[in-house]
Amino acid sequence: xxxxxxxxxxxxxxxxxxxxxxxxxxxxxxxxxxxxxxxxxxxxxxxxxxxxxxxxxxxxxxxxxxxxxxxxxxxxxxxxxxxxxxxxxxxxxxxxxxxxxxxxxxxxxxxxxxxxxxxxxxxxxxxxxxxxxxxxxxxxxxxxxxxxxxxxxxxxxxxxxxxxxxxxxxxxxxxxxxxxxxxxxxxxxxxxxxxxxxxxxxxxxxxxxxxxxxxxxxxxxxxxxxxxxxxxxxxxxxxxxxxxxxxxxxxxxxxxxxxxxxxxxxxxxxxxxxxxxxxxxxxxxxxxxxxxxxxxxxxxxxxxxxxxxxxxxxxxxxxxxxxxxxxxxxxxxxxxxxxxxxxxxxxxxxxxxxxxxxxxxxxxxxxxxxxxxxxxxxxxxxxxxxxxxxxxxxxxxxxxxxxxxxxxxxxxxxxxxxxxxxxxxxxxxxxxxxxxxxxxxxxxxxxxxxxxxxxxxxxxxxx
Amino acid sequence: xxxxxxxxxxxxxxxxxxxxxxxxxxxxxxxxxxxxxxxxxxxxxxxxxxxxxxxxxxxxxxxxxxxxxxxxxxxxxxxxxxxxxxxxxxxxxxxxxxxxxxxxxxxxxxxxxxxxxxxxxxxxxxxxxxxxxxxxxxxxxxxxxxxxxxxxxxxxxxxxxxxxxxxxxxxxxxxxxxxxxxxxxxxxxxxxxxxxxxxxxxxxxxxxxxxxxxxxxxxxxxxxxxxxxxxxxxxxxxxxxxxxxxxxxxxxxxxxxxxxxxxxxxxxxxxxxxxxxxxxxxxxxxxxxxxxxxxxxxxxxxxxxxxxxxxxxxxxxxxxxxxxxxxxxxxxxxxxxxxxxxxxxxxxxxxxxxxxxxxxxxxxxxxxxxxxxxxxxxxxxxxxxxxxxxxxxxxxxxxxxxxxxxxxxxxxxxxxxxxxxxxxxxxxxxxxxxxxxxxxxxxxxxxxxxxxxxxxxxxxxxx
Numbered sequence: 001x002x003x004x005x006x007x008x009x010x011x012x013x014x015x016x017x018x019x020x021x022x023x024x025x026x027x028x029x030x031x032x033x034x035x036x037x038x039x040x041x042x043x044x045x046x047x048x049x050x051x052x053x054x055x056x057x058x059x060x061x062x063x064x065x066x067x068x069x070x071x072x073x074x075x076x077x078x079x080x081x082x083x084x085x086x087x088x089x090x091x092x093x094x095x096x097x098x099x100x101x102x103x104x105x106x107x108x109x110x111x112x113x114x115x116x117x118x119x120x121x122x123x124x125x126x127x128x129x130x131x132x133x134x135x136x137x138x139x140x141x142x143x144x145x146x147x148x149x150x151x152x153x154x155x156x157x158x159x160x161x162x163x164x165x166x167x168x169x170x171x172x173x174x175x176x177x178x179x180x181x182x183x184x185x186x187x188x189x190x191x192x193x194x195x196x197x198x199x200x201x202x203x204x205x206x207x208x209x210x211x212x213x214x215x216x217x218x219x220x221x222x223x224x225x226x227x228x229x230x231x232x233x234x235x236x237x238x239x240x241x242x243x244x245x246x247x248x249x250x251x252x253x254x255x256x257x258x259x260x261x262x263x264x265x266x267x268x269x270x271x272x273x274x275x276x277x278x279x280x281x282x283x284x285x286x287x288x289x290x291x292x293x294x295x296x297x298x299x300x301x302x303x304x305x306x307x308x309x310x311x312x313x314x315x316x317x318x319x320x321x322x323x324x325x326x327x328x329x330x331x332x333x334x335x336x337x338x339x340x341x342x343x344x345x346x347x348x349x350x351x352x353x354x355x356x357x358x359x360x361x362x363x364x365x366x367x368x369x370x371x372x373x374x375x376x377x378x379x380x381x382x383x384x385x386x387x388x389x390x391x392x393x394x395x396x397x398x399x400x401x402x403x404x405x406x407x408x409x410x411x412x413x414x415x416x417x418x419x420x421x422x423x424x425x426x427x428x429x430x431x432x433x434x435x436x437x438x439x440x441x442x443x444x445x446x447x448x449x450x451x452x453x454x455x456x457x458x459x460x461x462x463x
Numbered sequence: 464x465x466x467x468x469x470x471x472x473x474x475x476x477x478x479x480x481x482x483x484x485x486x487x488x489x490x491x492x493x494x495x496x497x498x499x500x501x502x503x504x505x506x507x508x509x510x511x512x513x514x515x516x517x518x519x520x521x522x523x524x525x526x527x528x529x530x531x532x533x534x535x536x537x538x539x540x541x542x543x544x545x546x547x548x549x550x551x552x553x554x555x556x557x558x559x560x561x562x563x564x565x566x567x568x569x570x571x572x573x574x575x576x577x578x579x580x581x582x583x584x585x586x587x588x589x590x591x592x593x594x595x596x597x598x599x600x601x602x603x604x605x606x607x608x609x610x611x612x613x614x615x616x617x618x619x620x621x622x623x624x625x626x627x628x629x630x631x632x633x634x635x636x637x638x639x640x641x642x643x644x645x646x647x648x649x650x651x652x653x654x655x656x657x658x659x660x661x662x663x664x665x666x667x668x669x670x671x672x673x674x675x676x677x678x679x680x681x682x683x684x685x686x687x688x689x690x691x692x693x694x695x696x697x698x699x700x701x702x703x704x705x706x707x708x709x710x711x712x713x714x715x716x717x718x719x720x721x722x723x724x725x726x727x728x729x730x731x732x733x734x735x736x737x738x739x740x741x742x743x744x745x746x747x748x749x750x751x752x753x754x755x756x757x758x759x760x761x762x763x764x765x766x767x768x769x770x771x772x773x774x775x776x777x778x779x780x781x782x783x784x785x786x787x788x789x790x791x792x793x794x795x796x797x798x799x800x801x802x803x804x805x806x807x808x809x810x811x812x813x814x815x816x817x818x819x820x821x822x823x824x825x826x827x828x829x830x831x832x833x834x835x836x837x838x839x840x841x842x843x844x845x846x847x848x849x850x851x852x853x854x855x856x857x858x859x860x861x862x863x864x865x866x867x868x869x870x871x872x873x874x875x876x877x878x879x880x881x882x883x884x885x886x887x888x889x890x891x892x893x894x895x896x897x898x899x900x901x902x903x904x905x906x907x908x909x910x911x912x913x914x915x916x917x918x919x920x921x922x923x924x925x926x
Binding site: 029030031032089090092093096153154155181195197199201206207208209210211212213214215216217218219220221222224225227228229231232233235239271272275276277278279280281282283288289291292295296297298299300301302303304305306307308309310311312313314315316317320322323325327350351352353354360361395396397398421424425426427428429 | 670779
């Protein structure tokens with residue numbers, strides 16, 4: 001392991017240059033006009049595997065391709081599947097970026113670019129950890145399989161069936177994913193819970209075209225008015241979602257969890273300052289951490305209607321639309337929630353308005369086994385690289401594919417986040433600390449050694 | 464008058480070509496980048512007056528210039544001030560125009576372009592009516608003064624003080640304005656009432672920048688959620704505005720008016736078909752015509768927040784904004800309503816949200832004298848040109864400057880609309896019937912003759 005670490009140390013600059021190269025590719029999976037760029041990012045990842053002597057596959061799907069590679073099998077040792085994604089979120093609003101989103105720029109030890117932390121930088125730590133073993137020792141102490149997709153930011157719709165149809169190829173004892181955050185700078189973490197998501201677009205249509213709000217206003221339903229009324233009705237004044245049955249299956253926080261969360265460092269005042277707000281609001285009866293990690297939400301992600309330019313325009317718009325999402329927690333069922341939502345909206349639809357509800361993607365929340373030998377191995381690897389044992393946290397974001405891996409492959413899932421909460425994921429000025437990139441690579445390389453100490457038949461105690 | 468009419472008949476094509484020339488100038492007063500074009504439209508109008516031998520002034524203001532011209536004084540005859548505007552609404556959404564908004568195109572006897580009916584075409588009927596008198600008879604039977612502005616679509620903020628400061632120059636017995644519609648094709652109208660307006664932009668700001676809705680959602684107020692909640696609260700389920708005192712000063716419809724409106728042709732089914740809706744909604748207890756002409760409204764004119772592109776983006780937006788307006792009726796006071804609105808919103812502002820309420824422009828509603836000799840003169844002129852006596856109607860739109868003219872100049876106001884309700888004012892595919900353009904020009908020329916029969920000392924009975 002010493003020679004592996006030395007290789008990582010001496011290639012620190014090269015690894016950063018490789019990350020910058022990948023970050024220059026605008027692989028925005030949601031935008032069809034960027035399809036060629038998105039594919040190019042996948043091919044770039046495949047070329048990394050080829051350069052270390054593996055035989056990668058670029059697997060076509062109905063959407064963006066999957067990239068698969070594996071190191072040689074190691075008899076009597078566990079097998080790990082390492083998952084990540086090469087696609088990124090759209091970079092808008094562009095005018096808020098200090099440096100352009102696809103021109104990676106280093107400031108104060110951080111590399112700024114769309115995808116820096118989510119997930120190109122974090123994903124590459126595992127690629128580079130394997131490269132380090134191959135280039136220094138010549139082989140790995142366990143078999144590592146890589147499955148890197150290009151559709152995580154649009155719902156992983158083609159990865160999901162692929163996993164179900166390739167259980168033997170992907171067979172493993174543990175799945176390793178780095179697509180989340182440490183608890184705070186200097187406090188590494190292992191994530192044992194994720195929220196799910198149900199994302200929609202509600203499109204309302206009123207008159208056949210935009211009308212003069214003076215000549216026609218008052219006599220017909222304005223789709224923008226209808227939209228605000230429908231969306232406002234989805235929440236009560238205590239922040240509770242009003243779709244019938246929404247909370248029925250919610251797994252409540254345990255007393256133990258609430259106690260552990262209270263012990264974590266940081267105050268609400270610090271949190272408010274970090275995001276730049278002067279007040280907090282959320283579901284009554286819960287702390288900010290509980291609301292972010294373990295309670296479902298309703299957030300509007302986009303609103304569009306009528307005139308959005310400079311000055312005033314007295315238009316009664318023909319249409320209005322909103323993108324919005326619920327964050328879900330175990331055991332809420334996205335399908336049941338979609339059905340309840342559709343009924344809720346249809347029942348309240350005012351006269352003269354046509355509605356279309358687009359179901360963009362859904363994924364249930366996740367809780368992984370805390371008492372697993374793989375969890376202990378990960379904790380040891382992280383402690384060796386970061387100099388401190390990780391805390392056990394949940395995360396408010398979603399990695400829709402995690403449930404699929406757990407269910408289809410019967411594997412433990414290790415959510416090892418190297419990012420920081422202020423990395424501006426999905427926001428302008430996304431960044432990733434180059435120190436965290438380096439420590440994550442060291443931790444990844446150490447993890448293969450830790451897991452090599454386990455027996456592949458050793459099973460986790462599923463919670 | 465025969466030679467005047469002959470001139471108008473024989474110059475029908477030239478007048479249409481002149482209108483097309485003006486329509487080609489994108490004089491969008493709301494957009495600063497179009498300032499030079501807006502000015503060019505004003506200069507084009509001035510050149511029309513110059514070509515007929517008048518001495519126009521292009522009067523600078525803090526915004527877009529005013530154009531003034533007058534025909535020679537005629538002793539012992541009334542004086543008319545003719546008001547119109549050369550600026551236009553923004554043309555968005557551009558992709559819904561069949562032909563480009565600033566490339567005037569004739570289809571089925573209509574000329575399609577932004578500003579065709581509002582107000583370039585209607586305003587030009589009076590310019591051309593005067594040209595016809597000068598070019599055929601050599602002079603007019605009364606003095607006509609023109610005041611054409613370039614800021615009607617942004618609130619006439621510079622015209623208003625100009626009128627107050629130039630009462631002598633603008634002194635007149637009647638003000639003629641053609642910036643509204645006939646009742647229906649073949650049914651000309653005189654408009655005796657207009658709604659006022661109070662137009663706002665509400666800007667909400669939450670976190671210092673866009674955040675990941677998974678990592679942060681639930682713990683802070685989402686500005687887009689706050690916006691929909693605030694806007695929805697402005698109306699109850701019966702369509703009544705909830706700002707305290709909003710209805711206090713509303714002048715109720717008289718029994719006579721309601722009776723007259725019931726007699727007008729047209730059904731609600733026809734109205735629904737004309738705007739393309741399958742159901743109607745408005746303030747409880749009123750017909751569609753009453754709701755459009757004589758009851759106040761709340762309409763959202765634009766919504767903007769978060770991600771509006773293709774696909775899904777899980778963003779918690781830093782800001783959200785809405786443009787919205789109340790249509791007012793006599794005697795609601797825009798200033799009082801702004802104060803009530805601000806208080807209403809501030810009281811409901813959720814924690815962690817900063818609000819800015821921009822007051823774009825306001826104008827009270829208008830009722831003009833029905834029993835005026837000028838009204839009778841206008842009815843006679845319209846009947847001679849359109850072949851049918853006009854009906855007396857109100858109009859839901861606003862012409863903010865009308866009250867200023869009535870108050871500052873003590874003049875009767877004649878609202879003579881040559882447009883049609885389906886002219887797509889403020890909408891894509893705005894149009895103006897070339898037949899109405901021609902008949903409007905004939906009616907305008909006839910009006911100068913009708914008014915010449917009146918004594919300038921004859922006063923209207925103000926209602």
